[in-house]
Amino acid sequence: MNKTIKLLEKLSNGHGPTGFEGQIRQIIREEITNPEISIDTDGLGSLICKIEKDKQSPKIMLSAHMDELGLMVRYITEEGFIKFQTLGGWLDQSIVNQRWIIMTKSGNIKGVTGIKTVHVMTETERKQIFPKDNLFIDVGAKNKQDAEERLGILPGDPISPDSSFEFLNSDNLLLGKAWDDRVGVALLIETLNSLDSKKLPNNVFGSCTVQEEVGLRGAITSSYTIAPDININLEVGVAGDYPGMNPNLAQEKVGAGPSIFLHDSSMIPNLKLRDFCIDTAKNLNIPIQFSVISGYGEDGAAAQKSFGGIPAINIGIPTRYLHSHNGIIDLNDFIKAKMLVKNLVENLDETTVKSIKSFD
Numbered sequence: 001m002n003k004t005i006k007l008l009e010k011l012s013n014g015h016g017p018t019g020f021e022g023q024i025r026q027i028i029r030e031e032i033t034n035p036e037i038s039i040d041t042d043g044l045g046s047l048i049c050k051i052e053k054d055k056q057s058p059k060i061m062l063s064a065h066m067d068e069l070g071l072m073v074r075y076i077t078e079e080g081f082i083k084f085q086t087l088g089g090w091l092d093q094s095i096v097n098q099r100w101i102i103m104t105k106s107g108n109i110k111g112v113t114g115i116k117t118v119h120v121m122t123e124t125e126r127k128q129i130f131p132k133d134n135l136f137i138d139v140g141a142k143n144k145q146d147a148e149e150r151l152g153i154l155p156g157d158p159i160s161p162d163s164s165f166e167f168l169n170s171d172n173l174l175l176g177k178a179w180d181d182r183v184g185v186a187l188l189i190e191t192l193n194s195l196d197s198k199k200l201p202n203n204v205f206g207s208c209t210v211q212e213e214v215g216l217r218g219a220i221t222s223s224y225t226i227a228p229d230i231n232i233n234l235e236v237g238v239a240g241d242y243p244g245m246n247p248n249l250a251q252e253k254v255g256a257g258p259s260i261f262l263h264d265s266s267m268i269p270n271l272k273l274r275d276f277c278i279d280t281a282k283n284l285n286i287p288i289q290f291s292v293i294s295g296y297g298e299d300g301a302a303a304q305k306s307f308g309g310i311p312a313i314n315i316g317i318p319t320r321y322l323h324s325h326n327g328i329i330d331l332n333d334f335i336k337a338k339m340l341v342k343n344l345v346e347n348l349d350e351t352t353v354k355s356i357k358s359f360d
């Protein structure tokens, strides 16, 4: 258990904004300890982990994305403030008054997104949202030259949220950044580490993808690299259990078990695969939740549309406050999801895969 928490902490604290996933790639290489697993990368940087049984057996692809929402240095003002490009779907008000890490060639530089103080705002300004294009990061530089030469900041440097993992007043609620999708990455790592090729009726691939937050880019290339028969995508679920949310928006509750997505704006899952997941959870006595939401997007959608079409499903860990510096998940949901995913993988034999792939 301790090991699981340590892994979640390491992955949440790790910095890997979209397009700059190197640090997370490194963590995964360290944490995949099953000697049967070989690790490679595709041409875009996604990690392809593999337990190969034989060439004839079906190929099952687990996937999870390594990247997190971030920013990128656009330019430095003459006064030494950092203007930025957003990487991924930020809400403007989630960017204001936060701490950030600018990942320069020579190391991490701290910064903060400030806005003008309330003391000098007009009545209208106090009610307004500050659009991201007007924001900047203050790194304490004297001027542009100081930011470039002393701090080593350059256009194109990635910027990651600065927010540390901690327990939230309990021993099961975990507070941290980047659960989207490091919780999926942790699930993928622990599932792969628990597998034994002698007990597998298939070849298992773990695809840790890059650049999901800007359009599932890594999932496209890794799906074509692996050519799976089935894709099980591991993601954050959307919790709807806090003020301002309601079941019309999102149905999941943190702590009530992993979720199966029945609809999001990018994908409708394969129905036989959906039923296989529901039956497996029932047999294992794992409580599951369903998610029907109108927004969202996930890597399963890219896998589903690769080649001639591939059965895919998205399994979620309910998460509060997605796409911000502070998300909340429940360790118990993670543990149940791990049991479910391991069993799904171990039971996807040739006959089951054939039946899932058939529309007869």
Ligand SMILES: [Zn+2]
Residues within 6 Å of the ligand: 065, 180, 181, 212, 235, 236
């Ligand atoms: Zn995600």
